[in-house]
Amino acid sequence: MAAPKTDPVPSRRARGRPRAWDDKSEQNTIKSLDRAMAVFEHLSTQSGVSLSALSEQLGESTATLYRILFTLETRGLVEFDQAQQLWHIGPGAFIIGARFLRRTSLVERARPILRSLMEETGETANLGVARADQVLFVSQVETHESIRAFFPPGTLSPLHASGIGKALLAFMDPAQCVRILAQTGRERFTEHTLCDAGLLKENLDLIRARGFSIDGEEKNLGMRCIAAPVFDHYGEAVAGVSVSGPTSRVSPDKVEALAQAVKVAAANLTAALGGETAMSKGSSSS
Structure with a gap:
């Protein structure tokens, strides 16, 4: 009698990681998120910068930068000084950093x-x-x-x-x-x-x-x-x-x-x- 067929044992996968975890190719990069993080990191090194100055520094259009900054602002990661017309790193960045320090x-x-x-x-x-x-x-x-x-x-x-x-x-x-x-x-x-x-x-x-x-x-x-x-x-x-x-x-x-x-x-x-x-x-x- 032929032995019963058994399904192959699925390979174990680390929880929270997709199968393509080790694939660092460009297809696994969210370009818009990567661009936003580059803007966020650059802004964190400044003591306040205008939209036009940020555009010159990063070589990005003011329209693109504004959409990124507005999105980050809704999360509290950046904030806008209306009086001086300057963008700053926001309190949300400190909160996240404090959580990192706790762990x-x-x-x-x-x-x-x-x-x-x-x-x-x-x-x-x-x-x-x-x-x-x-x-x-x-x-x-x-x-x-x-x-x-x-x-x-x-x-x-x-x-x-x-x-x-x-x-x-x-x-x-x-x-x-x-x-x-x-x-x-x-x-x-x-x-x-x-x-x-x-x-x-x-x-x-x-x-x-x-x-x-x-x-x-x-x-x-x-x-x-x-x-x-x-x-x-x-x-x-x-x-x-x-x-x-x-x-x-x-x-x-x-x-x-x-x-x-x-x-x-x-x-x-x-x-x-x-x-x-x-x-x-x-x-x-x-």
């Missing part, structure tokens, strides 16, 4: 970035935030090397004797930085710890100038750490990313290359959080 998790967004940083550098990658006068390590991806730095989540380290701590201090409000350092007492842990206020200030100035910090055996002899700050949407340093390892591997001749990798990782996490650095804020407003 943003620093640790979750940092995890893949830390893993990539560890794989690129071969050293342990860390994420830390400031808690009073200390750094609280909240995530870590360990190197596969047998000799490694180990700062499990929950570990605390003084700001002045930590790579992440100094990166945060360097980009902190100056008055807050002075207040914190006055409270800490700047304990000496090794002969390399920067306890002198003048030397520490010079080091923080250097960190601001080059965008990364170095903990050169300042907390633990034989260990070196390179860190860079992560910024939120206000341009404030809210966390730090670092790599750390023994001085035999994290040697002075490798610092520059490692620092570039750390800075890229910190910039990627900043972007993932919807943040921007103080420098990018200044350039966008010019």
Whole structure:
């Protein structure tokens, strides 16, 4: 007897995605929506712009732009200043952005970035935030090397004797930085710890100038750490990313290359959080 026929098992599909999800061809792009989003993104960089000026900047007709702006205005994404005859980004954009911020998790967004940083550098990658006068390590991806730095989540380290701590201090409000350092007492842990206020200030100035910090055996002899700050949407340093390892591997001749990798990782996490650095804020407003 012939076996009964069975229907083929349908291929599994991720919920919320069509079969052509991975097809990035032009046929899957809604051109009018894409054009509207380009106008919306451009307007978000302006402090108010007239319809004619926007037409010149984007190379679109005023009629087309008006239809786009009017549609966005009905959603509260843009608004029109009747007195000055200028278009601005609207409150609806902030509401949507605030919803994004509510679902943003620093640790979750940092995890893949830390893993990539560890794989690129071969050293342990860390994420830390400031808690009073200390750094609280909240995530870590360990190197596969047998000799490694180990700062499990929950570990605390003084700001002045930590790579992440100094990166945060360097980009902190100056008055807050002075207040914190006055409270800490700047304990000496090794002969390399920067306890002198003048030397520490010079080091923080250097960190601001080059965008990364170095903990050169300042907390633990034989260990070196390179860190860079992560910024939120206000341009404030809210966390730090670092790599750390023994001085035999994290040697002075490798610092520059490692620092570039750390800075890229910190910039990627900043972007993932919807943040921007103080420098990018200044350039966008010019």
